[in-house]
Amino acid sequence: MANEDVQMGMASDEIFHGVPLTDIPTLFQTPPVLSDMQDLDDRGHTFMIKPFKYDASNPNLDPEPIHGMGNYHDIWDDEHVRMPCSPLHLTNDRAPRWPIIQNALAELKQKCDEKIATVNDIKIAIDKSNGTNFEIGSLQQVLNQDYSDDQRAYFMSFTLPKMVSFALEVGNICSQPPPLLNIKTNRTVTMSQRQAASLLACGFFCIFPHQFNRKIDNKHHSYQSFNFNHLFRSGSACQPEKLKCILHYFKRVSEDMPKGVFSFRRFSLPDEWIPKWKESHAPLCKIHIRTDRSIEEMHGLLQVDFANEYIGGGVMREGITQEEIRFTVCPEMLISILVCEVMLSHECILLIGCEQFTTYSGYADTFKFKDNFIDTTPKESWGRKLCHVVAMDAIEFKDPVTQYTFENMRRELIKAYTCFRFLKSMEKCMFGVATGNWGCGAFNGDLQLKAIIQLMVASEVGRPLVYITWHDQTLLESFWIVYDYLANQQATVKDLCIYLQLYSMNHKQSGLFDYILNVPVSSLREAYKNDSA
Numbered sequence: 001m002a003n004e005d006v007q008m009g010m011a012s013d014e015i016f017h018g019v020p021l022t023d024i025p026t027l028f029q030t031p032p033v034l035s036d037m038q039d040l041d042d043r044g045h046t047f048m049i050k051p052f053k054y055d056a057s058n059p060n061l062d063p064e065p066i067h068g069m070g071n072y073h074d075i076w077d078d079e080h081v082r083m084p085c086s087p088l089h090l091t092n093d094r095a096p097r098w099p100i101i102q103n104a105l106a107e108l109k110q111k112c113d114e115k116i117a118t119v120n121d122i123k124i125a126i127d128k129s130n131g132t133n134f135e136i137g138s139l140q141q142v143l144n145q146d147y148s149d150d151q152r153a154y155f156m157s158f159t160l161p162k163m164v165s166f167a168l169e170v171g172n173i174c175s176q177p178p179p180l181l182n183i184k185t186n187r188t189v190t191m192s193q194r195q196a197a198s199l200l201a202c203g204f205f206c207i208f209p210h211q212f213n214r215k216i217d218n219k220h221h222s223y224q225s226f227n228f229n230h231l232f233r234s235g236s237a238c239q240p241e242k243l244k245c246i247l248h249y250f251k252r253v254s255e256d257m258p259k260g261v262f263s264f265r266r267f268s269l270p271d272e273w274i275p276k277w278k279e280s281h282a283p284l285c286k287i288h289i290r291t292d293r294s295i296e297e298m299h300g301l302l303q304v305d306f307a308n309e310y311i312g313g314g315v316m317r318e319g320i321t322q323e324e325i326r327f328t329v330c331p332e333m334l335i336s337i338l339v340c341e342v343m344l345s346h347e348c349i350l351l352i353g354c355e356q357f358t359t360y361s362g363y364a365d366t367f368k369f370k371d372n373f374i375d376t377t378p379k380e381s382w383g384r385k386l387c388h389v390v391a392m393d394a395i396e397f398k399d400p401v402t403q404y405t406f407e408n409m410r411r412e413l414i415k416a417y418t419c420f421r422f423l424k425s426m427e428k429c430m431f432g433v434a435t436g437n438w439g440c441g442a443f444n445g446d447l448q449l450k451a452i453i454q455l456m457v458a459s460e461v462g463r464p465l466v467y468i469t470w471h472d473q474t475l476l477e478s479f480w481i482v483y484d485y486l487a488n489q490q491a492t493v494k495d496l497c498i499y500l501q502l503y504s505m506n507h508k509q510s511g512l513f514d515y516i517l518n519v520p521v522s523s524l525r526e527a528y529k530n531d532s533a
Helices: 098-113 119-130 135-145 149-166 169-172 193-204 238-255 320-328 331-339 399-402 406-420 449-461 472-489 493-506 510-516 522-527
Strands: 017-020 046-047 187-192 261-268 287-290 302-307 347-352 356-363 368-372 388-394 433-436 463-467
Touching: 017 472, 098 119, 098 149, 119 135, 119 449, 135 149, 135 238, 149 169, 149 193, 149 238, 187 193, 193 238, 193 261, 193 331, 238 320, 238 331, 238 356, 238 368, 261 331, 287 472, 302 320, 320 331, 331 347, 331 406, 347 406, 356 406, 388 406, 399 406, 406 449, 433 449, 449 463, 449 472, 449 493, 449 510, 472 510, 493 510, 493 522
Parallel strands: 046 187, 287 463, 302 388, 302 433, 433 463
Antiparallel strands: 017 287, 187 261, 261 347, 347 388, 356 368
């Protein structure tokens, strides 16, 4: 494993170390074999649709709501989303709010149909629906300044009235409230793309009641708001750009509603499943390290979302780093904000089958909506695209020094293991993991430490690792040198664990990579051969 493993592509910056990308198994090569929906024996799995099977010869077959159209079953409790159309959604005066919302949106739609609607009419409809006054400076900028006259006219006369209809028909389209994926639960919800469009339209018009978990008596710190009012406000330059992506999504689904399905799965790792790291003889996994691609370009792999503990992070506000960008170009992922409670240290959320609708350029302050995107990702038998994303939240280190305690290293190991381990239905499909500099931006993570932690976990679960260093050539080279050194000495997960434990006591002396290179695996084993911790 030497210089011959350095591969050069067509362009000078297309360089990688490790095995070729073609040697990394993908979902496309061995798609999961799924039970038919009606045969699935999982009490924690809620289907918002009737049993559906994707037929490539009839791609326009549209999944039906679980109770059929026009047959809404309301549920108002701590286990389900509180829906805007619920009879129990009340004003402060205890009057039903849904008729107020219906009237406000119907008035807006009438103006759209008469081709006299303005951006201010959107504000009036939102304000009337909520009985309050919202500021919508970013939305006004997009529609009144950034859009051409033709774009604005098309949105106001075609897209917007369709969005109103999606919102007004939410009870018919969804037919029941989605379940909440609460903390400490193993739950999954599967719904159609049409249902997602309806829920997203309700979020656009800011008509969802506040969601909270009464069991922990916390109205504000358990769920994020799914309503768009914060995104509409004047603020950072990225907010209008995010809105352009989301409005383009509504344009697409208004013109041609996609007929697919997607799922969100919350997984809570039992304590007894946590690996005994210092007893593991698992060898190092195969690795592919590169700088010149993004994680979302690693099609067919498990793609890591560098998540906030509140899934979606700041996407509904001013945030626009890796997670927020992914949710902006794949707006169906936003639904996870509505249904998912804050993640605990041993939990993750899988987003399966969400479609990408736009492309973008830039990052953070330079982020820009770019263009339409046609997502040609193949589908599996349920009609979900073969796109698996896992939300993996890192610790935010206010004081970066604290990340070198073994307690914090162990937390990150458990989080990564929770995310990288295989679902039972996927155990025969050893597709790789695409990740990178997890928690190494605003959360102050150490690039070298996070690389070794993720290498260690991928090796433990037996999955090949595609590591994107995001234009960091220095990390590409240094990570490869350390990997090559460890592989040549036949290092195991146990060895990596001991390195981390020792480094937690010696981190002031050098960087982790240099520390590893200066301590041979053989001497490490000799010193700790009697250690049974």
